[in-house]
Amino acid sequence: MIAKLDLYKVFCQVAKSKSFSKASKELYMTQPAVSQAVMQLERELDIRLFNRTPKGVSLTNEGKLLFEYVNSAINLISSGEEKILESKDLTVGELKIGVGDTISKYFLLSYLEVFHNKYPNLKFKIINGTTSELCDLIKSGEIDIAICNLPINESSLEVIPCGKVKDIFVCGEKYKDLTKKKISLEEMVKYPLIFLEPSSNSRKYVEKFMLSKGIKISPEFELGSFDLLLEFAKINLGIACVVKEFSKEYLEKGLLYEVKILEEIPSRSIGVCYLKKVPLSLASTKFVEILESKKKL
Structure with missing residues (x-):
């Protein structure tokens, strides 16, 4: 496999460039050398990796499968090299963070x-x-760590909670009367609801809690931006489900009002995640230490 590493690098670049000529420029190789490397890899694996057309190349089904694994492996190797080259006093290096x-x-x-x-x-x-x-x-090695809404069910990842947040409901002036007393979730869903899109971890968490209480939601608005939740509620389009800690400015300025509910939604965590089997870079380790130290304050 080690002997094929250079071939795999060429294969990945051709797959990304969708052209032998473009790949040759990226790799500082001649086009015939790139073509020969791909043909050699195809011979050794006894499969066709690319469909050749006058406009370029595209991956075959087998090529797509191979690319998924090889690209991840090359990224992980690059990450390993970068970590080795980092100086102990962190005067050089790069920290790659994934975050919503x-x-x-x-x-x-x-x-x-x-x-x-x-x-x-x-x-x-x-x-x-x-x-x-x-x-x-x-998992593909393209980032060192990620900071995400928890829970996350990924056995290959180490997850460290580093902050608590609370989901609440807020409204504008039109629905301000709802804030005079606590209301039930059953009563809440009678009003127009504003939620994040269904794929959001925050939405999934709240929706799961409400389903556990026998309440199914059908929001009037499903948004891809947290800031839009706040703005939609402010102009009285409905009751928005938001994170209290991220909505302080709107609440403190009186732009929005919290609607208290009888069945309080349990707090959840934000956490940092990284691969269990791959040691963190020095930069990542120091950053995680800062997250954990501020959590304890």
Whole structure:
């Protein structure tokens, strides 16, 4: 397999470029050398990896399967090389973090500030995605750590809770009378509801809790942005399910009001995740330490 590593690198670049000529420029190789490397790999594996067309190449079904594993392996090797090259005093290196938009804005920034002040020469690469997308990026080696809404059921990942958040319901002036007393979830769902889209971990958590109480939701609005939840509620389009800690500014300024419910939704955690079987880089280790130390304050 080691002998094929260079061939696999060529294979991956051709798959990404969808062209032998474009791949040759990226690899600083001649086009015939790239074509020969791919043909050699196809001979050794006894399969056809690409469909050749006048406009370029595309992966065969077998090629797609191989690419999924080889690309992940090469990314992990690159990550390993980067970690070895990091200096012990963290004067060089890069920290690749996966995070959702909402957690990035309302949770991560303060930690990044502390870390950057302590290690100013380190570079950051922040990749946004859903929790499931970020888990895949960790497993493929494209990011070092991810900060996600918990729970996460991934046996290959180490998960460390690093902060508590609480889901609440909020409304604008139109529904302000609802804030005078606690109401039941059964009564709540009679009003127009504003939720995050179904694939969101936050939405899944709240929806699972409500189903455990025999309440099924059918939101009038399903949004892909947390900030839009706040804005939609502010202009009286309905009752929004939001994270209390991320909505403080709206609540403190009186732009939104919390609707208290009888069946209080249990607090949940935000956590940092990384591969169990791959040692963290020094930069990642120090960042996780900052997350954990601030949690204890």
